[in-house]
Amino acid sequence: MSDRTQAGNREQFRPDGHEHDNFLLTTVVGSYPKPTWVNRARDQYESEESDFDAGDWQEAKDDASRLITDEHVRAGLDVVVDGEMRREEMVEFFAHRIDGYEFNGPVKVWGHNYFDKPSVVSEVEYADSWLVDEYEFTASVTDKPVKVPITGPYTLASWSFNEHYPDEEALAYDLADLVNEEIEKLVAAGARYIQIDEPALATTPDDHAIVGECLERIVSGIDTDVRIGLHVCYGDYSRIYPELLDFPVDELDLELANGDYDQLDVFKDPTFTKDLALGVVDAHTAEAEPVARIEENIEKGLEVVPPERLTVSPDCGLKLLPRPVAYAKMENMVEATRNVEAKLDAGDIDVAAPEPNAD
Template sequence: MTEYVSTTPGLFPLPDWAKDDLSDLKGHQKHDLIRGDESDDITAVYDEARETVLDAQLEAGLDLISEGQLRWDDMLAHPLAVNDAVDTQGIVRYYDNNNFYRDPVVTDELGFSGDVANELEKTVAYTDEAVQAVLPGPYTLADLATDEYYGDEEAFLAAIGEYLAGEVEEFPAHETLFLLEPSLVENAPEDGIHERASEALDTVANATDADVIVQPFYGSLEEKVYAHLLDADIDAVGFDFVTEQDGSLYNIQEYGATDDIALGLLNGQNTLLEEPEAIRDRAEWVFDKLPVSDFDTAYLTTNTETFYLPYSTFEAKLEALADAASLAEVTHA
């Protein structure tokens, strides 16, 4: 019987009060933000904001709790933006929307940072509930960056995989690791790079004993990309059923799936509030379309990160996710 687990891809919106406080502080301390070495005042705001989003998830009843990635001003580029081997340069549009990040230009050999591990340590110390780690996948992080050191696309992708694996090895105990890979959709790898992308995912996945979920979004994967993704040593592939239903279904019907599956059923960018019953029905609809629907675990989640949402809408979607997973469990009991 399939176990339904409510979770998110992380990257939450800041609580409104934290936005105001940080806007004032960062306006006076911009130099502190280059390497993630924020002042004590800024760190205190982020620490309190983290506890706020952790409480929101606990109160909603989510099965897996995310740190929230509130410090990730550069969004998925953040793990590179805080690395000493990286020079953050001009502003770049974040995929095809109105968000931007600083271009992380890799100018030297990537070494250990520990930035994400430090945030996870604070999360694990705050709650006894199962914790989910979140990172950009290696292909996405390489795609968002500029290489001025390794000199070769394959070598750079491998180096990013090794770098992320080194970060993961220092993570505190975590139940799952979500690797976010929107670039697999938005800027699909060319022939010959498919395999390298899967190998880089293997490198990261092998650095943890946790279940590893690869979550592409902003559409469905090209067939070759999906087929090679299934070769990676991962536990689940995620699907964006908000943006692209037909392509997502086709890939599963044609090529099969991992033993676990992540279903992006709530819109992480739109303020429309989905009802738990509707989310449960969407999951049922997906499974009814598949030749085999006996997955070990089905992760119910938003299709994208949620930092686009107003904070109150974000809280409401957490509750809907948790309730939907409970309804699905009852239906299949």
């Protein structure tokens, strides 16, 4: 089993000249509201009557990525993403890039919402890189560290029709090997912070052992200097904790603000041994939480882990919010984080989190 416990790769993201002795890493989960003109540009590109060609569409995506990356920088985040400006749905984007998948039209998932659910019709295979170009462009337009979110193999398998493999488990393991190959290419390109998104885990918690094996395959051969996070949302965490602690990742990214931290105590016994990326603003409410309230939320994380193991983040991707609200949430989140750091420096906060055993 891979051992990434306390790999010590977090400090590389502390900004030069950080004004506080304490450092709480700030980032986002991934998705962010697209500028309206991006969707209009897509419509033009997909229209048979338009002369908006592939080069124009590429320029539009580059401009959007540059704009949103800069928005994250202006908000003061320590680690940024481009808001996934080049992606649509989290499964569809990757399925289009993995040999073995095909699309046969949208399926209705709830209400009047449809999802272009893909089918696996043959053995999945890795062809061209999925995200290296995205990462390299984002890294070229900012001096900030860039995080790369990747939809995890378990979710890629669970949210697809399996028409080839004997079971979903076998499909997930093959997909995990492909994710490992992609991460190797990202690391070679300079990436040092990778986030695996597995929302399906919280809806089918009995399969945590499958996810664990997928993660073992994903991190195989990846240096411990590369930070690996796992984002899990929308579920009853008591059904997958403490099993989460056995996963070979550095950081567990959890949605807790939306539930008003009702599940916080789940992570206190047994002692939380990973780094914690704590959701401190709700991705589902279209108003920016006040700075003071976010400070209180951050301090809840200090009941679980000490400051040197706490990452501050929204609950989930912000793509469904109005863009001004998403920006205000980030800006307030960063201000609250710096305020909590100052309080920690002054000794005004009692950190309740226990230190994990050395073994």
